[in-house]
Amino acid sequence: MSQSPTAVAKPGPDHYLALTLGAGVLVVFGGALVNRFLPLGSAPAPWLEAFASYFLAICLEATPFILLGALLTAVLELWLPPEVLPRITARLGLWGVPAVALLAPLFPVCECGVVMVARGLLRKGLPLPHAVTYLLAAPIINPTVLASTYIAYQDLAHPVWRGLGGFAVAVAIGWAVLALRPQAALATEPAAPPVPAAGPAPQSLDSLALSPQTPPPACGCGHDHAHDQAPAPGGVFARVAGHLADDFAEMMPYFLAGVFLASAIKTFLSASLLASLGGGTFLGPLTMMVLAGVLSLCSEADAFVAASFTEFSFPAHIAFLVLGPMFDLKLLLAYRLIFRGRFIILLSALVWLGVGLLAAGVTVLR
């Protein structure tokens, strides 16, 4: 063993994100904590209550879904043979991208859990364009989401257009991403890998996504696991739990930072104020897209809020329903778990462009 057991790796972006978030929470809520236990006589400001309400609500709402996404990922990592996805996608060629979107309901998770699952699929060798398509399509082409959209609007047009629109945008972006090198998109690890005592050289997420034919490690999760040579004590249950716990812990700093940002903006900008910015053929969809990005609603409940904005046109509603699960403030930082910052900016631009074109198309067709 050439590396000390207590060696500390160079801090990664998650380290600095966690520092920033921790400082933000301390600055915003530190005074309230002091006041609570050493009362100074003043009640917390109303905006602080709203901030805490949004922050805790989104955390509580999303935690079970993130855990379920992490559980699904752990199961995939342990039991899905790593050669399966690369082989299937290679056979399907370009049609693999729409196929992934159509098969997304097989792993029905909302947008909070989908990041974990998409990362797990990438580890299993699913190519980047296919993973991006899954990431964008799964929170929309989802039976629960489409059913809740039907209930919210009491018609078939909204869920049908939402499903078709989500499919079209996700597939178009997936095909566009085919032109990119995965190394330019996927997050790289900040520290140099330790020199292993024995066994194959460590592999990065990038190399797996790029070279799916790479011989899989024993456990099949796509990493150089020292414990693969000697199965972890506790058996399968402990391994699933270990994967789940680690994925959850790794996801949460990104997620919490996104929720903190979304809660701050929701606190200081009311939805009604945003909605009053404008309707009409051109401004309406744009306003609803901004609203979807800022409100950071769960895709399973967003239709109920969207349906309340009765002053907006049908295309504006479709723009809201398609954009929200693909792009919102709480998701932006969570995407950092998988992608580089520049790719997130590009992806966001593609999503906005795609949804904008979709809204224009719906306007023309209806």
Add this chain to the structure above:
Amino acid sequence: MRALIARHGRALLLAPWIILVGVMLAGGYYTFYVAAWHGWLQVIGLGLLVLCLLATWGRGGAPAPACGCGHDHGPESKSGPSWPLLAVQWAPLFVFLAMGPTSLSLTSTGLGGQGAQAQASAPHAPVNPLTTPLDDAPPRFVDGYRELTLLELHKLYLDTGQLPDKVQVVGRGYVLTPAEQANLAEDQRANQVGAFLYRFVISCCTADARPASVVLRGPGEGQVHTDSWYQARGHPVVLPGPSRSLAIELDELKEIPAPDPPYIVATTF
């Protein structure tokens, strides 16, 4: 300390979430943040967290610093997570400890009451009534007044075009400032809308909250204080004008403690 983190890193990462969700469930505080039906999901989440804790207890810290995939890769990962990564997992619990159970109010939404000002221009049925099926249970009467939530009152009117003779509703008071009154629709200004009761309606969590409200009319109107909770009894009417605002001609207005949960949950499934 490093040894503790190295040995129990996973436990320290999972512990704040187990405490937070556990306290929310045990104290019933989760209804301040998510719809009651979400409680089952919280139980499942708590169960998964506890199982993870038990299954990984003492099996080293995480995430692995070198490979970055976040998994226990053997001896190299035994240094455990860095302290900022560990500390940030405690952020939601810290917020809950600092603030206690919190709920939304019109005064807290939007900087400096701008949210309230914006809501005030259409304070009466911003919730899409289509999304809210009425309870199938038989009507509830208290002292001859039909007990309804504010949402049920709107739904009843929009479905049938009629209103019960006498109703009892619960909501939080809001008194419009002169500046907010100036922002009202013309017919609402003509109707001298000054105070109303409102309650937030949620479908899934507080993040999707929307207010449902009713204007208060009559002698009791002057007793209303912003942010206090009231039980109002009286005769529901529709105010003249295109806004079709619902109002209650008050028979009785009683200040009450905040209800638990503070929100109306729109039945969606």
